[in-house]
Amino acid sequence: MQGEFEILPVPGLARIAPPEETGATFEANAIEKSIYYSRFCGEPVFADDSGLVVDALGGAPGVYSARYAGPEGDADANNRLLLERMSGVSNRTARFVCVIALARSGEVLETFRGEVQGALAEEPHGDGGFGYDPLFYYPPFRCTFGEAPLADKMQVSHRARALAQLGEWLRREVQL
Secondary structure (H helix, E strand, O other): OOOOOOOOOOOOHHHOOOOOOOOOOHHHHHHHHHHHHHOOOOOOEEEEEEEEEEHHHOOOEHHHHHHOOOOOOOHHHHHHHHHHHOOOOOOOEEEEEEEEEEEEOOEEEEEEEEEEEEEEOOOOOOOOOOOOHHHEEEOOOOEEOOOOOHHHHHHHOHHHHHHHHHHHHHHHHHOO
């Protein structure tokens, strides 16, 4: 059908060991992953890297968002550590960032960056979403992503914004 495309997993993905994420930026990690996985498939492959950037912490947790509290940490441990480090800090501005890299046969074709601006709450609110969502206050919703309906969050999220850019690029470049 014109204007549509299908997203499928890389064949045999479950049997492919994931690459190490050694980049210092979301862009570097997304590029590393897309190039790596593109070698297992003849079609274009996209991969992302994403996380939370807190201005008062110099951009942390950043590329370490998933393992902020250490390699054995989970979302609760990450959130506790973040709140501990933000204790008494008045500048609570933060943003979620997602970078998607598109590659084919080991070569990067393009990257796409999506961001959503917000602030850190003083304590978790809501049990929806995942990761830092209960701490991420989004002013237009007047609540955290953990409290927001999933469908609403998916309309404005960093991933949604990066995916929209990818879709626009594909429609333009592939002329679907």
